[in-house]
Amino acid sequence: MAAAKTRTSSFSRNLSAAAPSQGPGLKCGPNGTVFLSSGISDLDKILGGGFPLGSLVMVMEDAEAPHHMLLLRNFMSQGLVHNQPLLYASPAIDPRGFLGTLPSPAASKDEKSHKHDPDQEKGLRIAWQYKKYFGESQLNFDGQRDGKHEYSNEFDLRKPLERHFLSAQRVDCVSIQDSPNLSALQDRSATFLSQYPRNDGSISCAGRIAIQSFSAPQCAYSNMEWDMLSFIRSLKSMVRSSNAVALITFPPSLLSPSFCKRWQHMADTLLSVKAIPDEDKELSQLLTGYQDMVGFLNVHKVARINTQVPVILDATTFSIKLQKRRFLVLECLNQAPVDGSSGTSYGTSGSCSGSSKTGNLDF
Amino acid sequence: MAESICRALRDGALEGEHAPALTIKDSIASPFGFHVFCHVLSQLSSFILAGKSQSGGLVVVSFSRSPSFYLELLKNKGIDVVSSDKRIQILDCYSDPLGWKDRLIEAGNFTALSHEASNSSTANVLKDVKHMDKLYNSIVERGKGLIGGGKNRFSVAIDSVDEMSRHASTSSVAGLLSNLRSHDQVSSIFWLLHSDLHEARVAAVLEYLSSMVTSLEPLHQPANGHRGDLENLSLIEHNLKKGKFHVRIKRRNGRVRVMSEEVHIEQSGISFTSLSSEGAINQGLVPKVQFSLELSEKERIDRANVVLPFEHQGNGKPIQIYDGRRSLADSKHERQVAATEKVQTNEDSGGGEIIYFRDSDDEMPESPKASI
Numbered sequence: 001m002a003a004a005k006t007r008t009s010s011f012s013r014n015l016s017a018a019a020p021s022q023g024p025g026l027k028c029g030p031n032g033t034v035f036l037s038s039g040i041s042d043l044d045k046i047l048g049g050g051f052p053l054g055s056l057v058m059v060m061e062d063a064e065a066p067h068h069m070l071l072l073r074n075f076m077s078q079g080l081v082h083n084q085p086l087l088y089a090s091p092a093i094d095p096r097g098f099l100g101t102l103p104s105p106a107a108s109k110d111e112k113s114h115k116h117d118p119d120q121e122k123g124l125r126i127a128w129q130y131k132k133y134f135g136e137s138q139l140n141f142d143g144q145r146d147g148k149h150e151y152s153n154e155f156d157l158r159k160p161l162e163r164h165f166l167s168a169q170r171v172d173c174v175s176i177q178d179s180p181n182l183s184a185l186q187d188r189s190a191t192f193l194s195q196y197p198r199n200d201g202s203i204s205c206a207g208r209i210a211i212q213s214f215s216a217p218q219c220a221y222s223n224m225e226w227d228m229l230s231f232i233r234s235l236k237s238m239v240r241s242s243n244a245v246a247l248i249t250f251p252p253s254l255l256s257p258s259f260c261k262r263w264q265h266m267a268d269t270l271l272s273v274k275a276i277p278d279e280d281k282e283l284s285q286l287l288t289g290y291q292d293m294v295g296f297l298n299v300h301k302v303a304r305i306n307t308q309v310p311v312i313l314d315a316t317t318f319s320i321k322l323q324k325r326r327f328l329v330l331e332c333l334n335q336a337p338v339d340g341s342s343g344t345s346y347g348t349s350g351s352c353s354g355s356s357k358t359g360n361l362d363f
Numbered sequence: 364m365a366e367s368i369c370r371a372l373r374d375g376a377l378e379g380e381h382a383p384a385l386t387i388k389d390s391i392a393s394p395f396g397f398h399v400f401c402h403v404l405s406q407l408s409s410f411i412l413a414g415k416s417q418s419g420g421l422v423v424v425s426f427s428r429s430p431s432f433y434l435e436l437l438k439n440k441g442i443d444v445v446s447s448d449k450r451i452q453i454l455d456c457y458s459d460p461l462g463w464k465d466r467l468i469e470a471g472n473f474t475a476l477s478h479e480a481s482n483s484s485t486a487n488v489l490k491d492v493k494h495m496d497k498l499y500n501s502i503v504e505r506g507k508g509l510i511g512g513g514k515n516r517f518s519v520a521i522d523s524v525d526e527m528s529r530h531a532s533t534s535s536v537a538g539l540l541s542n543l544r545s546h547d548q549v550s551s552i553f554w555l556l557h558s559d560l561h562e563a564r565v566a567a568v569l570e571y572l573s574s575m576v577t578s579l580e581p582l583h584q585p586a587n588g589h590r591g592d593l594e595n596l597s598l599i600e601h602n603l604k605k606g607k608f609h610v611r612i613k614r615r616n617g618r619v620r621v622m623s624e625e626v627h628i629e630q631s632g633i634s635f636t637s638l639s640s641e642g643a644i645n646q647g648l649v650p651k652v653q654f655s656l657e658l659s660e661k662e663r664i665d666r667a668n669v670v671l672p673f674e675h676q677g678n679g680k681p682i683q684i685y686d687g688r689r690s691l692a693d694s695k696h697e698r699q700v701a702a703t704e705k706v707q708t709n710e711d712s713g714g715g716e717i718i719y720f721r722d723s724d725d726e727m728p729e730s731p732k733a734s735i
Binding site: 025047063064067093217218219222250253254 | 368469538540542564572607617619
């Protein structure tokens with residue numbers, strides 16, 4: 001519920017020049033925040049609009065699954081499609097190679113919206129998962145707009161991004177494997193962010209920073225935990241005063257527990273991905289749609305800038321599915337119907353309940 | 364399960380992907396890691412020599428055993444390394460890893476020792492293992508020497524990562540392994556680790572870097588660690604011959620396949636059989652719920668015994684169901700007098716009951732209500 005409702009108070013900020021002419025990549029939100037899209041429309045809805053400018057997003061990886069790469073790829077592609085410059089750092093020796101795997105926006109939304117129509121024809125539908133179907137009507141409505149100028153694109157993971165998006169002015173790559181300390185990366189980030197300072201004027205352009213596997217073991221600095229923490233802190237403060245969003249993924253299993261907690265506290269928005277076991281009979285009985293799932297996404301923290309009101313999500317665990325092996329969707333978990341006690345299966349056991357699809361109906 | 368691992372190593376990497384990497388992990392309670400390593404090594408070698416694998420050659424980096432051991436091992440399995448030394452090369456990091464012999468000779472302390480009659484064509488002695496870069500270059504060089512250039516690939520087997528970690532920092536070892544994995548010409552790579560010798564972080568790092576992790580665990584845990592007890596001794600003996608072999612495979616679609624097997628060590632080698640008792644393989648990722656979703660045995664039996672209050676049960680004969688109007692027992696009259704409901708139980712076997720009152724029963728006969 002709270003993810004959809006935006007509290008409108010009688011006090012409203014005087015948005016003098018900020019609102020118009022920002023282009024499709026940015027969206028205004030409440031409390032004077034401006035959002036940019038994460039590249040995954042479901043995730044934008046869950047987070048209440050997207051990633052706010054000036055925030056630090058951290059993703060906790062699972063050592064057993066590469067799902068954080070899906071988030072990274074969508075984030076990076078979205079920025080490039082919207083002409084938002086990107087700084088990409090990775091522990092690979094040649095980070096540029098990764099750019100070849102970025103997905104391209106899908107052709108059009110029409111094919112997606114038509115898919116739902118045959119389902120509507122069926123006479124009898126089981127209504128216990130009714131919340132799912134409200135989301136569909138919203139989706140059809142969104143699809144009316146022209147694909148190119150949307151705030152959030154649907155990315156086709158099988159189609160690589162066109163070359164002209166990857167030109168050097170827009171993408172800057174850094175390899176963090178061999179650098180003995182983080183000063184080089186810090187300098188590069190500072191230079192990058194200084195191009196997008198935040199002031200009360202209109203926002204001309206927003207930037208994105210994507211750091212992959214920040215504490216990967218092959219990086220020379222990876223056992224200097226305090227240094228890494230102070231880098232994150234300085235990056236966070238630099239990002240806060242600029243029109244940019246930084247996304248850092250890191251494997252928490254390789255950090256000591258106290259540092260893992262400290263890093264989690266540093267984040268404005270904290271997500272984690274988790275692998276799911278293959279051919280697990282218990283899970284397939286307990287969850288519908290288990291066959292299509294590739295992993296779980298947990299939302300631990302949602303960025304709240306300029307406000308004290310917390311976000312309380314209906315559900316914090318979502319399943320990651322690849323539709324037709326191309327499109328990334330996030331769905332809330334639905335438990336399979338239980339013998340008799342169907343009332344309690346919607347219940348309040350934290351992560352398996354309700355619907356995150358925002359709708360006007362406030363169940 | 365061991366077969367699927369060997370097959371994965373044999374099939375190698377797809378274009379643009381990192382090479383599959385296997386970690387074999389054991390501990391002192393179940394010390395068969397080296398046996399498993401030898402098993403995988405001999406399987407992969409036979410695949411390579413038969414031409415069935417993606418890789419055209421194998422580089423064995425031996426730290427903890429001398430190269431002659433591997434030559435013997437492969438010969439016993441029927442693989443003659445000498446004649447096929449175009450395919451298998453052993454990088455000797457065992458004989459003189461830090462280059463002491465040379466330095467001793469230089470210092471003139473004694474005359475050169477007679478070298479072992481090693482097959483110098485297959486064993487190339489590496490004298491400086493401290494620098495992971497040099498090790499990396501040597502491995503890649505040997506590998507390229509095996510297969511030539513072009514699209515061919517080679518596999519790498521690292522005898523034991525423990526020795527490597529002794530000489531170099533974890534991040535440089537991790538760097539070596541990840542660079543090998545991402546090298547275009549490496550088809551697959553596997554290594555052995557004794558987890559007791561390191562901090563937990565090292566094992567976590569290696570698991571992070573690999574695409575398949577096998578770990579060995581004892582079948583029976585000795586209680587309380589009192590080694591002196593007789594029963595524990597026999598358990599420990601048991602554990603030295605058998606163990607549990609767990610495998611976690613990270614699949615391309617992002618799911619994890621978890622499998623388990625039993626492993627037996629015999630004279631002739633090692634054998635894998637399926638687990639006798641299936642334990643719960645994974646802890647539920649789905650949150651625990653307070654109610655149980657399954658019926659217990661007793662509940663199932665009771666459910667089967669309950670007679671539903673339908674007139675026609677579908678088995679051809681009209682059934683007498685206690686429906687509240689007539690009582691099977693004698694005392695019906697008392698019931699009619701009572702205005703309030705009373706629970707009458709059906710004379711059923713078992714505990715399953717349905718209490719059913721027809722709606723028409725609730726209507727009282729025309730009796731004057733008590734008036735004030």
